[in-house]
Amino acid sequence: MADEARERAEKRLGEVKGFYSHLGIFIFINVLLFLVNILTSPGQWWFYWVTIFWGIAVVFHGSRVFGKGRVFSSEWEEKKIRQYMEEEAQKK
Structure with a gap:
């Protein structure tokens, strides 16, 4: 049980680190x-096109990592896996 919690915490930490790396690279570039x-x-101002579209990607990345109702989160995936397994079991 503690190992699973640690794995989830490490995965979450990796997601947060990934976002901050993405944000840092976005700002630098x-x-x-x-x-x-x-x-x-x-x-001729062309740089802002990159900033706008890449900025949209950063916002989506941040909302995926920090958003309350994270769509496609690991919890959602687990719920869907259980649902599909139950549906398959009922067919047999």
């Missing part, structure tokens, strides 16, 4: 793109 945009073509 977008600052770089902003600087490249300013230095190479100051009159």
Whole structure:
């Protein structure tokens, strides 16, 4: 029982670390793109397209990791697995 709880905690920690890594890379790359945009073509703003679409992905990633009603969470997966197993057992 304690091993399962530890495994779930480690998995959760990995998800949180993954999000913060994603966020850090997002910020770093977008600052770089902003600087490249300013230095190479100051009159044409193209960097924000990357920021907008990648930002949407970061928001979805954050909502998946930290959201209350996490869709496709491990709890949801377990519930669905049990449901499908019960349905299969009833067919036999």
